[in-house]
Amino acid sequence: MNSFKRQVGSEARNSNPSSSSSDSETRKRQTFDLGNGSEVIYIPRFLSFDDSWKWFHYLNKEIPWTRPSIRVFGRSCIQPRDTCYIASEGLPELCYSGYQPHAYSWDDYPPLKNILAAVHEALPGSNFNSLLLNRYKCGSDYVAWHSDDEKLYGPTPEIASVSFGCEREFLLKKRTSKITQVQAIRCAGEPASKKPRQNKHSDQHSFMLKHGSLLVMRGNTQRDWLHSVPKRANADAVRINLTFRCVL
């Protein structure tokens, strides 16, 4: 588990994350400016294919996955995916949707430290100290629209997300501010010339997160955008996702 190579190429800037890319492009780091200080980086082949399968099998077998009860809109339900939480010692506890996960130690699962080291190497200056793992057993497992804007991550959290196994679609959509909603109601039915101009940035983006890929959300992304991994009837295999975070 200690030896794995990463295939990270040169940097490319993109304005359209939905656009298809050639084989040589999938090796590159792609940076997407979402506007207003929100940025996404995507590296399709961050980890090699074979090493990624080794990680996948290790994580699938060794991680103490649980499927907890959470609260959504005041109602209790079973989280629609398996989860586990790793954190460095002495950090404030994480709590989301009324659920406070037990924090396992990095030392309990040493291979995770290798993946963390690879992420740090790709993102100089970043310092992740916690990790939320998700396992989607099939296409009916999902994560609903949300943003990782918990206070303990500070105002501009950086989230680095590594994916293994079944490719799943990762969606980003812009949060609608109160002002935008009022404008939408006022402008409904008005001629196009009277409607406010769209800015150059799109309000929705989609990424097919590949086996061994890295996706990073930065800047104001958690403040201004929501993300989700929706149900997909044709996703018939297990996907494991690791989201590295920094608790301040």
Ligand SMILES: O=C(O)CCC(=O)C(=O)O
């Ligand atoms: O599975 C993914 O790609 C995203 C997971 C996620 O958004 C989260 O754990 O907060």
Ligand SMILES: [Mn+2]
């Ligand atoms: Mn999230």
